[in-house]
Amino acid sequence: MHHARQGAGDYFGSRVSETRYVGRRTKADVLDGVTDEIKTSKCEGRNTVRYHTVDGDERLRYHDTDVVTIYADKSVTLHSGGWRTVTTKERMVTELRRLGIRIGLYADKGQWWVSGLKGSGDAPVKDIWSGSCTVYVDGITFQPDGTLITADAELIERAQAEVEVLKVIKKLCAKLRKDLTDGELPKPEPGDCFICQTAKSGGPAHVQAHVLKGEINGHLIVAALRWCGWTEDSIDWTYRQWSGRGSEINQIVDKVRRYFRSAFGLTL
Numbered sequence: 633m634h635h636a637r638q639g640a641g642d643y644f645g646s647r648v649s650e651t652r653y654v655g656r657r658t659k660a661d662v663l664d665g666v667t668d669e670i671k672t673s674k675c676e677g678r679n680t681v682r683y684h685t686v687d688g689d690e691r692l693r694y695h696d697t698d699v700v701t702i703y704a705d706k707s708v709t710l711h712s713g714g715w716r717t718v719t720t721k722e723r724m725v726t727e728l729r730r731l732g733i734r735i736g737l738y739a740d741k742g743q744w745w746v747s748g749l750k751g752s753g754d755a756p757v758k759d760i761w762s763g764s765c766t767v768y769v770d771g772i773t774f775q776p777d778g779t780l781i782t783a784d785a786e787l788i789e790r791a792q793a794e795v796e797v798l799k800v801i802k803k804l805c806a807k808l809r810k811d812l813t814d815g816e817l818p819k820p821e822p823g824d825c826f827i828c829q830t831a832k833s834g835g836p837a838h839v840q841a842h843v844l845k846g847e848i849n850g851h852l853i854v855a856a857l858r859w860c861g862w863t864e865d866s867i868d869w870t871y872r873q874w875s876g877r878g879s880e881i882n883q884i885v886d887k888v889r890r891y892f893r894s895a896f897g898l899t900l
């Protein structure tokens with residue numbers, strides 16, 4: 633059984649659609665794809681293998697990603713492989729705890745944050761500092777005392793852009809919620825954006841353009857519901873029986889939020 637990863641956008645580059653095996657995998661399955669020579673390996677929970685390379689790395693592998701790599705000098709790298717799931721994060725947190733490293737990892741509405749890092753000459757933490765935490769980026773590497781060694785500049789830029797986009801989406805969804813509370817569910821109108829009207833979906837890039845301009849229209853709402861798998865009948869029914877109840881509003885706002893995030897290739 634496979635399930636396709638949602639999110640077609642290329643806005644943030646690497647996170648395009650993938651498939652992932654959902655059932656339980658053997659140790660050999662998990663280690664398939666490791667190119668370095670393996671010295672020892674053992675299963676550690678579902679779809680999780682700890683292995684040592686002949687080069688002296690110790691790696692915790694979950695599915696197809698070395699989510700935690702501990703180098704011979706004890707420095708540590710975290711990588712989600714694009715799968716910022718609860719389990720990926722839990723694997724990382726448990727491993728950091730096991731190592732006695734006081735780095736925290738938090739998820740907030742699709743964005744991950746790291747606490748407890750210290751800056752260094754090559755990688756001043758202030759560059760990726762936001763509030764009391766640092767934006768998490770894949771490949772982030774630090775010493776056991778939390779001193780940041782490296783986090784790829786392009787990744788940091790992308791993480792910052794993600795934070796900005798998430799803010800914009802949040803604001804737009806708050807406005808939608810208010811509009812829905814004050815009035816009707818916007819219908820697709822002849823006056824809506826031409827591209828939204830002519831195609832079932834203008835594609836992720838077109839959706840991105842609307843989001844970045846803070847725009848929303850009936851066509852976008854219907855596209856979001858279709859994208860979430862609603863049939864034409866259920867969409868039609870939703871419009872006809874709309875009463876503006878809180879639960880209805882939550883449904884619509886949630887679908888629109890997911891649709892917008894997906895357009896940017898963001899975690900839903």
Ligand SMILES: [Zn+2]
Nearest residue numbers: 825827828834
């Ligand atoms: Zn449009």
